[in-house]
Amino acid sequence: MKKLQLTxxxxxxxxxxxIAQPQLRKDNIDEVIKAMTLEEKVTLIVxxxxxxxxxxxxxxxxxxxxxxxGVTRAVPRLGIPQTVLxxxxxxxxxxxxxxxxxxxxxxxxxPVGTALATTWNPELVTEVTKxxxxxxxxxxxxxLLAPGMNIHRNPLCxxxxxxxxxxxxxSGKTAAAYVNGIQSQGVGVSIKHYAANNQETNRNENDSxxxxxxxxxxxxxxxxxxxxxxxxWTVMSSYNKLNGEYTQQSxxxxxxxxxxxxxxxxxxxxxxxxxxxxxxxxxxxxxxxxPGKQEEMExxxxxxxxxxxxxxxxxxxxxxxxxxxxxxxxxxxxKFSNAPDLKAHASLVRSAAAExxxxxxxxxxxxxxxxxxxxxxxxxSYDLIAGGTGSGNVNKAYIRNxxxxxxxxxxxxxxxxxxxxAKYIAYTETTEANSSGRSVFWGKPVLPEMEVPxxxxxxxxxxxxxxxxxxxxxxGEGSDRxxxxxxxxxxxxxxxxxxxxxxxxxxxxxxxxxxxxxGGVIETASxxxxxxxxxxxxxxxxxxxxxxxxVLTGRVNPSGKLPVTFPMAFFDNPSSxxxxxxxxxxxGGFFGGSKTPVKDVDYxxxxxxxxxxxxxxxxxxxxxxxxxxxxxxxxxxxxxKPAVKAVAGGFTASVTVTNTGKTAGKEVVQLxxxxxxxxxxxxxxxxxxxxxxxxxxxxxxxxLVMKVTDGELASFNEATHVWxxxxxxxKILFAxxxxxxxxxxxxxxxxxxxxxx
Numbered sequence: 001m002k003k004l005q006l007t008x009x010x011x012x013x014x015x016x017x018x019i020a021q022p023q024l025r026k027d028n029i030d031e032v033i034k035a036m037t038l039e040e041k042v043t044l045i046v047x048x049x050x051x052x053x054x055x056x057x058x059x060x061x062x063x064x065x066x067x068x069x070g071v072t073r074a075v076p077r078l079g080i081p082q083t084v085l086x087x088x089x090x091x092x093x094x095x096x097x098x099x100x101x102x103x104x105x106x107x108x109x110x111p112v113g114t115a116l117a118t119t120w121n122p123e124l125v126t127e128v129t130k131x132x133x134x135x136x137x138x139x140x141x142x143x144l145l146a147p148g149m150n151i152h153r154n155p156l157c158x159x160x161x162x163x164x165x166x167x168x169x170x171s172g173k174t175a176a177a178y179v180n181g182i183q184s185q186g187v188g189v190s191i192k193h194y195a196a197n198n199q200e201t202n203r204n205e206n207d208s209x210x211x212x213x214x215x216x217x218x219x220x221x222x223x224x225x226x227x228x229x230x231x232x233w234t235v236m237s238s239y240n241k242l243n244g245e246y247t248q249q250s251x252x253x254x255x256x257x258x259x260x261x262x263x264x265x266x267x268x269x270x271x272x273x274x275x276x277x278x279x280x281x282x283x284x285x286x287x288x289x290x291p292g293k294q295e296e297m298e299x300x301x302x303x304x305x306x307x308x309x310x311x312x313x314x315x316x317x318x319x320x321x322x323x324x325x326x327x328x329x330x331x332x333x334x335k336f337s338n339a340p341d342l343k344a345h346a347s348l349v350r351s352a353a354a355e356x357x358x359x360x361x362x363x364x365x366x367x368x369x370x371x372x373x374x375x376x377x378x379x380x381s382y383d384l385i386a387g388g389t390g391s392g393n394v395n396k397a398y399i400r401n402x403x404x405x406x407x408x409x410x411x412x413x414x415x416x417x418x419x420x421x422a423k424y425i426a427y428t429e430t431t432e433a434n435s436s437g438r439s440v441f442w443g444k445p446v447l448p449e450m451e452v453p454x455x456x457x458x459x460x461x462x463x464x465x466x467x468x469x470x471x472x473x474x475x476g477e478g479s480d481r482x483x484x485x486x487x488x489x490x491x492x493x494x495x496x497x498x499x500x501x502x503x504x505x506x507x508x509x510x511x512x513x514x515x516x517x518x519g520g521v522i523e524t525a526s527x528x529x530x531x532x533x534x535x536x537x538x539x540x541x542x543x544x545x546x547x548x549x550x551v552l553t554g555r556v557n558p559s560g561k562l563p564v565t566f567p568m569a570f571f572d573n574p575s576s577x578x579x580x581x582x583x584x585x586x587x588g589g590f591f592g593g594s595k596t597p598v599k600d601v602d603y604x605x606x607x608x609x610x611x612x613x614x615x616x617x618x619x620x621x622x623x624x625x626x627x628x629x630x631x632x633x634x635x636x637x638x639x640x641k642p643a644v645k646a647v648a649g650g651f652t653a654s655v656t657v658t659n660t661g662k663t664a665g666k667e668v669v670q671l672x673x674x675x676x677x678x679x680x681x682x683x684x685x686x687x688x689x690x691x692x693x694x695x696x697x698x699x700x701x702x703x704l705v706m707k708v709t710d711g712e713l714a715s716f717n718e719a720t721h722v723w724x725x726x727x728x729x730x731k732i733l734f735a736x737x738x739x740x741x742x743x744x745x746x747x748x749x750x751x752x753x754x755x756x757x
Contacts, residue, residue, distance in 0.1 A: 001698065002684045004087070006702050010471055015571045017344075020630075021035060021077055021078060022035055022078065022079075023071075023078060023079030024079045024080050024322065024325070024326065024331075025326070025465075026326045028585035029319060029322045029326070030081070030319075030494050031324060032078050032302065032322060032527045032627060033315055034460075035319055036075070036078065036318065037272070037729045038301060038304060039301070040075045040077070040078070041099075041314055041315070041318045041519065042078065042297050042300045042301055042304075042314075043073050043075060043297070044072065044075060044318055044321050044322075045055055045070060045282070045287060045289065045300070045317050045318060045321060046073070046288075046289045046290055046292045046296045046297045046300070047070050047085075047269075047288065047290040047291045047292030048069060048070075048072065048073035048082065048288060048292050048294070049069075049071055049072075049290070049291035049292055051154050054621055058135070059724075060081030060237070061436045064082060064084050064140065064142050065084050065086065065094055065139060065141055066094060066095040066098050066099075066105075067086075067093065067094035067095030068084050068086040068094055068141060068348045069085050069086055069087050069088075069093070069145055069272065069291070069391070070085040070272070070290045070291045070292070071085065071702065072082055072085075072321065072325070073292070075621070079588060080322070080325060081325070081330050081331055082141070082330070083142040083143065083324075083325060083330050083331070084140060084141045084142050084330065085141070085143045085145055085190070085252055085290070086136065086139075086141040086143070086144060086145065086267075086410040087144075087145050087146070087391040087392070088144075088146055088158060088162075088391045088393070088394070089106050089107040089112070089113050089116045089146035089147050089148045089162045089392050089542065090109060090110050090112050090113070090162070090388070090392055090394055090531060090539075091107050091109050091110045091132060091135070091394035091541075092107040092108075092132070092135045092136055092141065092144065092182065092394070093107070093391060093395065094107060094139060094141075094392055094395065094578070095391065095702070096395040097397065097744075103338075103450045103567075104397070104544050105338065105575075105678070106342065106348060106395060106396055106397040106482040107135050107139070107340075107342075107394055107395060107396065108131070108132070108135060108342055108345040108346060108396065108541070108542065109386045109394040109395070109396040109540045109541045109542040110131075110132055110345075110347070110349055110352075110394075110397070110541045111126060111128070111349060111352055111353045111356055111537040111538065111540050112161045112162060112351065112387050112388060112392070112467055112519065112538060112540075112541075112696035112752045113147060113148055113149075113161065113162045113164050113174075113178075114152075114160065114161055114162075114163065114165075114293065114519070114520070114538050114539075114564070115165050115353060115356035115357075115537075115538040115539065115540055115564060116128065116164070116174060116178065116352070116356060116540075117164035117170055117171065117174045117356075117563040118354045118356040118357070118358060118503045118538065118560040118561065118562065118563050118631075119166045119352070119356045119559075119692075120124060120170070120179035120216065120456040120558060120560075120561050120563075120668040120670075120692050121692050122173055122174065122176070122354060122571075123177070124352055125174055125177035125178055125181065126177045126178070126181035126184075126353060127181065127348070127352070128181065128182050128348060128349075128352045129177070129178045129179075129180075129181025129182045129361060130181040130182075130185060131183060131188055131344070131345045131348050132144070132181070132182060132345075132497045133162065133181060133183065133185030133523045133543060134185050134188045134345075135342075135533055136182065136185065136546075137185045137186060137301045137329055137334065137336060137337050137339060137340075138165075138337045138338065138339065138340040139173070139185050139336065139340070140329075140330070140336040140338070142186065142187055142188060142196075142328040142329060142330050143187065143188040143189065143190055143233060143234060143328075144182055144187065144188070144189050144190070144699050145189075145190045145192065145236065145343045145391070146161075146182075146189055146190070146191075146192070146666070147164075147174075147175050147178045147179070147189065147191060147192075148162035148163050148192055148193065148392070148614040149164055149171055149172075149174075149175045149191055149192070149194075149222055149223065149226065149723075150164055150195075150196075150197050150198055150219075150221055151163070151165070151166060151167075151168065151171060151198060151218055151222065151564075151612065152161045152164075152165060152166040152199065152214065152520075152521075152564050152613065153166070153198040153199075153579075153580045153606070153612055154199070154573060154575040154576060154581075155481075155488065155521035155522075155564070155570070155573060156480050156481040156482065156483065156487075156488060156520070156570075156579060156581055157198055157199050157200065157201040157480055157481075157520070157541040158199075158475045158476055158478065158479050158480040158495070158563075159200060159388070159392065159477055160392075160475075160519065160520040160521075161387070161388040161392065161476075161520055161538070161751070162221075162388060162392045162396065162476065162538055163664055164248060164563060165563035165567065166563070166564045166612055166613030166614065166628065167563070167565060167613065167614070167628065167687050168217070168221035168222040168378045168465070169217075169221070169222075169225070169687050169688065169689075169690075170217055170563055170690070171222035171225075171227075171563075171685065172221060172222035172223070172224065172225025172226050173225060173229075173690075175191060175222060175223075175225070175226040175230070176225055176226045176229035176230040177230075177231050177339070178210055178230075178564065179191065179230035179231075179589050180229075180230045183215050183230070183231075183232070183233065184242055184333075185554045186327075186329055186334070187328075187329060187447065188232070188234060188266075188324070188327070189232050189233060189234065190229075190232070190233070190235060190236045190269060191223065191232045191234075191236070192235070192236035192238070192271070193236055193237075193238035193239070193254070193271060194235050194236060194237050194238055194247060194268075195215070195219055195223065195238060195239035195242060195247055196208035196210055196215065196238070196240065196242050196247070196257070196409065196606075197219055197247075197389045198219075198604075199459065199480055199578040199600075199604065200477065200478055200479050200582060201479065201480050201581065201600070201601055202601045203238075203239050203240055203241070203478075203603065204273065204579075205239075205240070206237045206240050206241065206601065206602065206603065206604055207240070207241035207243070207244060207603040207604070207651050208240055208241065208242050208604055209243055209244075209604065209748060210242065210243065210605065210607060211606070211718065212658060212716065212718050213609065213715070213716045213717075213718050214606055214608075214609045214610050214612075216545075216709065216714060216716045217535050217610050217715065217716055218610055218612050220448045222446070223235075223258075223262070224261075224262045225715075226265060227262045227263060227264045228262065229634075231265075231266075232264075232266060233264065233266045233267070233324060234266050234268065234269055234288075234324070235258065235267075235268050235269075235627060236268075236269055236270070236271055236387060237253075237254065237262060237268055237269070237271065237281075237303040237464070238271055239271050239273060241573075246275060246281075248268075248270045248271075248278065248281045248286045248722055249275070249277045249281050249284050249286070250284055251283065251285060253284075254268055254284045254285035254286060255284065255285040259285060260547055261757065263311065263685070264323065265279055266320065267287040267288055267317075267320045267321060267324050267735065268285055268286050268287050268288070268289050269286070269288035269289075269290050270286055270289050270323060270333055271290070271308050272290055272291050272294055273290075274289070274293040274538070278296045278300060279299055279300065279303040279308050279309055279697055280296075280298040282303070282308060282309055282313060282314070282317060283308075283313055283708040287317040287320045287321060288317075288321065289493050290518075309709065311640050322755065326531050326601050327406065332535070341757055343506060344626060346542060347542075347543075348542045348657030349541040349542060349547075350543040350546050350547050350550070351547075351556075351641075352536075352541075353540035353543060353544060353547035354435070354539050354540075354547040354548075354550045354551050354554070354558075355472060355559055355560060355666075356533060356538060356540065356558040356560050357473055357536060357537045357538070357540070357547070357551050357558050357560050358526075358535070358536040358558065358561065358562055358631045358632075358634065359378065359534075359535055359536075359551075359558040359560075359631060359632040359634075360516075360528070360531075360534040360536055360626055360630070361528060361531070361532070361533050361534040361536070361632070362533045362632055362634075363511075363530065363532045363533065363725060365511035365512075365532045365533045366510070366513065366515060366533045366551075366552060366554070366634070367552065367553055367554025367634060367674050367682060368410070368411065368466060368513075368552050368553050369465070369468070369556070370410065370553070371412075372411065372412070372463060372465040372466050373412045373413075373414060373465050373466075373468045373713055374406060374411055374412065374413050374414065374465070374466055374467075374468055375414045375417060375461065375464040375466070375554070376402065376403055376406070376413050376414070376418065376467075376640070377417060377452065377467060377468065377469040377497060378449065378468075378469045378470035378471060378472065378515075378556065379421065379424070379425065379446075379448075379449055379450055379468040379470075379472060380402075380446075380471065380472025380515075381401065381402045381421070381445050381468065381469075381470040381515070381519045382401050382402070382403055382418065382421045382425060382589070383425050383447060383472070384399050384401045384402060384472075384517060384544045384545050385446060385472050385473070385474050385518075385519070385539050385544075386399045386402070386468075386476075386539060386540065386541050386542050386544055387478025387541065388474060388475060388476040388519050389474060389475065389477065389479060390476035390477025390537060390613050391477055392476060393476070394479065394542075396410055396542045397542070397544075398542060399441065399542050399544065400515060400542065400543050400544060400545040400546050401544075401545040402468070402544075402545040402548050402549065402650070403418055403545070404545050404546070404547030404551075405544075405546040405547070405548055405549030406549045406552070406553075406678070407547075408549065409547055409549045409550065409553045409555060409594075410544075410553075410645075411549065414463060414464050416456075416460060417452075417460060420450075421450060426579065428447045428448070428655055428657065429447065429597075431503075431666065432445055432447070441518075445474075446473065446474045448486075448493070448593070449472075449491065449493045449497065450493075451493050452497055452498075452500070454500045454503075454504070456721050457500050457501055457504045458504050458513065461504045461505055461508065461510065463509075465511075466505070466510060466511045466512070466513060467501045467504075467505050467511075467512045467513070468478070468508070468512075468513045468514075468515060468552070469497065469498060469501055469512065469513070469514050469515070469531070470514075470515040470517050470521075471494060471517065471523060472513070472517045472518070473487065473517070473518040473519060473520070474519055474539075475519050475520060475690045476519075480579075480580060480581075480583070481520060481538050482582060483570045483576075483581040484582075487522075488521075488522055488570055489522070489523050490522075490523070490526075490527060495527065497588040498512075498514070498527060498530055498531065501528065501531075502530045502531060509753040510530040511533070511535075512530070512533075512552070513531060513532065513533045513535065513552070514531040514533070514534045514535070514538055515534075515535050515537055515548060515552075516534065516535065516537060517537055517538075517539065517540075517544070518536070518538065519538065519539050520729060521564055521566055521567065522566075523544050523567075523625075523626045524566055524626065525567075525569065525625040528625065531757070535548070535551060535552065535558070535560075536560075537551075539733055549576065549577075554663075557635060557663055557664060557665035557666070558631065558632070558633060558634070559631070559665060559667065559668065559692070560631050560732070560738070561624055561629050561631040561668045561670070561737065562627070562628055562629060562631060562676075563625050563628070564613060564628065565613050565614050565617055565626070565627060565628045566624060566625040566626035566627075567617070567624055567625060568623055568624060568625050572617075572622055572624070573616075573639055574607070574608035574611055574616050575606070575608050575612070578599075578606065578607055578608075579600055579604070579606050579609070580600040580601055580604075583600065583601055584654070589703065602604065610682065610683065613628060614627065614628035614738045615683040615684075616630075616683075617681065618684045618685055618738055618739065619683045619684040627725065627737050627738050627739045627740075628737065628738045628739075629668070629670050629687075629735065629736070629737035630736075630737040630739075631668075631737070633661075633663075633665050633667070634661070634663045634665060635659055635660075635661030635662065635664070635665040635698070636659075636660045636661040637657050637659060637660060637661075637667040637696075637736075638657070638660045639655050639656070639657055639669070639743050640655060640656035640657070640658065640701075640735050640743075641655075641656075641735055641743065642654065642655040642732070642743045642744070642745045643655070643745065644732050644745040646745065646747070646748075648705070649709050649710055649711070650707060650709035650711075650712070651707070651708055651732075651747050652704040652705055652706065652708075653671055653689065653705070653706045653708065653732055654703055654704065654706070654747070655669060655699065655703070655704060655734050655743065656701050656702070656703045657669060657696070657703075657704060658700070658701040659696035659697065659698055659700050659701075660698075660699075661691075661698060662698050663698065664695050664697050664698065665695065665696060666693050666696065667692070667693050667696070667736070668689060668691070668692045668693075668736075669688060669690065669691055669704050669706075669734055669735070670734075670736070670737065670738070671687070671688055671691075671692075671706050671732065671734060672685040672686060672687055672688065672712060672733040672734070672735055672738065672741075673685065673686055673688045673690040673708070673730055673731070673732060673733065673738075673747075674730065674731040674733065675713065675715075675726060675728075675730060676726055676727075676729055676730060677728075678726065678728070679715075679724065679726040680715045680717060680724065680726070682715060685733055685738065687738075688712055688713070689706035689707065689708050690706070690707070690709045691704040691706050692704075693703050707757060709727050710749060710753055710754070711723070711725065712755070713725045713730065713749070714755065720754075721736055721756075721757060722754045722757065723754065723755040723757075724752065724753070724754055724757050725749055725752065725753040725754075726752055726753030727749050727750060727751055728748070728749060729747070729748050730746070730747045730748070730749065731744055731745075731746060732744060732745045732747050
C-alpha cells in the first residue's frame with residue numbers, strides 16, 4: 001500500500017513538473033514566460049560571452065563558433081537554446097583555426113559597405129548578401145552584426161569603409177537590400193550603430209549634439225528606410241551619447257522613434273560594453289545587454305525587486321528575445337555544414353567589386369590595350385587591401401593582388417618591379433611583426449610606400465607601355481583618420497613616385513594610371529592632373545586584384561558612382577571644424593576623461609545641421625574635386641525627354657536612357673528634387689530616387705521609372721514638431737551626378753501637407 005502511495009505521489013510530482021516546465025515553441029511564448037523565474041528571465045536578456053551565471057541558472061556558455069562576437073544564453077529547463085552573434089559587415093568574422101581541428105574555417109571577404117553602395121544597385125547588393133548570409137547559416141551563426149550604416153558625416157571617420165554614404169536615401173536603400181539578402185537565408189542581422197555614431201574618437205563617451213531636424217532628415221532617415229523596407233531582426237544601439245543621453249538609455253530614440261514611429265518590432269541590443277545604467281537601458285527599450293556581465297544581471301534583479309523595473313517591462317524584453325530565438329536556425333535544429341561554397345562566393349565577389357569601382361578620370365588610356373606591357377608600382381599593387389580593420393576585418397583564405405589579376409586577364413607585367421616589391425614587403429612585414437605587438441583583431445597593417453629611384457623608373461619605362469601606381473589606405477574600429485600626409489593627404493614618397501612616373505612616361509608619350517585602394521575619401525585635387533587615368537576601387541574584397549584588372553582591361557565597363565563627395569580640401573567640408581582630425585590620446589587617454597570636456601572628443605557639435613556632403617557643396621556653390629554621384633564610363637549615354645506624372649500620394653518620374661557609345665555598359669540615373677522657395681530652409685537639391693539600367697548594348701535604350709511620395713518631399717519643422725511638404729512647384733532633376741543635370745521636369749504640390757508625429 002505504501003509503495004502504491006509513493007508511486008502516486010511521484011507521478012503527481014512528475015506531472016506537476018511537466019506542467020511547470022513547458023518547452024519553448026513558436027506558439028507558447030506567453031506560457032514559457034509565465035513559467036520562467038526572475039533569474040531565468042534575466043539570464044536571457046544579458047549576453048553570455050563572459051561566462052556568467054546567477055542563482056543556479058547556468059550560463060551555458062560554450063565556444064559554439066570560435067571567434068564569434070557573442071551569444072545569448074540558454075535556459076535548458078525550458079528548452080531555450082543559446083544563439084550565436086558574429087561580426088561583421090564585409091563577411092563572417094570567425095576564427096579560421098580551432099583547437100584540435102586541422103580544418104580551416106575561412107570566410108569570404110566581400111567588398112566593404114562603401115563599395116557596395118557605390119554600385120547604386122540594390123539587386124546586386126541583395127545577391128551579394130545572400131551569399132554572405134549563406135556563410136552565416138552554414139557556420140552555425142544566428143545573427144550577423146551588420147550592416148554598419150552610419151552616415152559619412154566627415155571623410156575621416158575611421159569606420160566609413162563599413163558604412164554606405166553621406167546621403168540617407170542611398171544609405172537606407174543599400175542597407176535594406178543588404179538586410180533582405182542576409183535574412184533571405186533564415187538568419188538575422190543587427191543594423192548599427194543606432195545612432196549618430198559618426199566618429200571613433202572617444203566613441204564610448206562622446207556626446208553627439210545634433211538638432212532634431214538633422215537627426216530626422218539625415219542620421220535617422222536611413223535607419224527608418226531599412227526598418228520599413230527590410231524588417232531587420234535586431235538593431236544595435238551605439239556607445240555614444242546623443243544630446244546628453246546615452247543612445248542605449250534613450251526611451252525617445254529606442255521606443256518613441258524606433259518602435260512607435262518606424263514600426264520596428266525586433267530586439268535592440270547594446271554595442272559591446274557594459275555601461276552603468278543597465279536599468280535605464282532596459283526601461284528605454286534596450287532588450288539585450290551584450291556581451292554580458294555579472295553586474296548587469298545583478299542590477300536588473302535589484303531593479304525588479306525595488307520597483308525601478310516593472311514586471312511588464314521585463315516580460316516585454318523577454319518576449320522579444322523569445323520571438324527572436326524561435327526564428328533562429330539553432331532553435332529550429334538546422335544542421336549547418338561548416339562548408340559554404342567559398343569558391344562560388346569568391347566568383348560573385350569578383351563581379352560585384354568590379355561594379356563598385358568608379359572611373360574618376362580617363363584621358364585616352366583605359367581600357368588598356370591587350371598587348372600593353374605594364375610597369376606596376378605601389379605596395380598595394382602587390383599587397384592589396386581587401387577590407388578594413390577591427391570587427392570589419394574578415395579571416396579569409398587569400399587576397400588576390402593586382403599583379404595576379406592582370407596576369408590572369410592575360411596582361412604582361414614587367415618582372416623587375418614585382419621582384420623588388422616582394423623583397424621589400426617580406427622584409428617590412430617581418431620587421432613589423434617583430435616590433436609592433438599588434439593584435440590580429442586589427443588586421444594586417446598597411447605597409448609604408450617603397451621609395452623608387454627615378455633612374456629605376458626611367459629604365460623600366462624603356463621596356464613598358466604604361467605605368468600603374470596603386471595608392472593604399474586603411475582604417476578601422478577604435479580610431480579616426482588624420483588630416484595628414486600618408487592618410488588624407490599623399491605623403492612625400494607617394495607624391496615623388498607619382499611625379500617621377502608621370503615625368504618619365506609622359507616624356508615618351510606613354511600613360512600613367514592611378515588605382516586608389518582606399519577605405520575612405522582622400523585629397524585628390526592637388527595631384528589628379530598628373531596621371532592620365534584614376535580608378536577608385538575602394539576595398540574590394542579578396543578577389544580585388546582580379547576585379548581591378550577586369551575594369552582596367554575592359555572586361556568590365558565601370559558603372560560605379562560616388563556615394564560621397566571628394567572635397568577640394570579637408571576644411572571645405574563643413575563638419576571638419578567639429579571633428580577630431582588631429583586628436584592624439586593624451587591627458588585622458590584614448591577615451592578622454594579629462595576634467596575639462598574636450599571639444600570633438602567629449603562632445604561634438606553638429607553645427608552643419610542638415611548640410612552634410614553634397615547638400616552643403618551644391619547649395620553653397622563650393623567647388624569640389626569629384627561630386628556626389630560622379631563616375632565615368634567607357635561608353636556614353638543620352639537621356640531622352642523626361643516625364644513626371646502625378647499619382648495618388650506622389651509622382652512617378654521616367655526617362656529613357658540610350659547607350660550612344662561603342663561599348664556595352666550600365667548607367668545610373670539619379671533623381672534630385674529642388675523645393676519651392678519659402679518656408680523651411682532647404683538644400684539646393686536632394687536625392688529622392690535612383691535607378692540603374694541593365695547592361696545596354698551600343699544603340700540600345702531602356703526606360704527607367706522611379707516613384708516619389710509627397711511625404712518623401714517633406715522637411716521636419718522643429719518649431720511645430722511636424723513633417724511639412726510645402727505647396728508649390730518642385731523641380732525634378734534627372735542627373736548623372738549631383739552637378740550633371742541632364743534634363744528636368746516640374747511637379748506641383750497643390751496644397752501643403754503636414755504629418756504630425
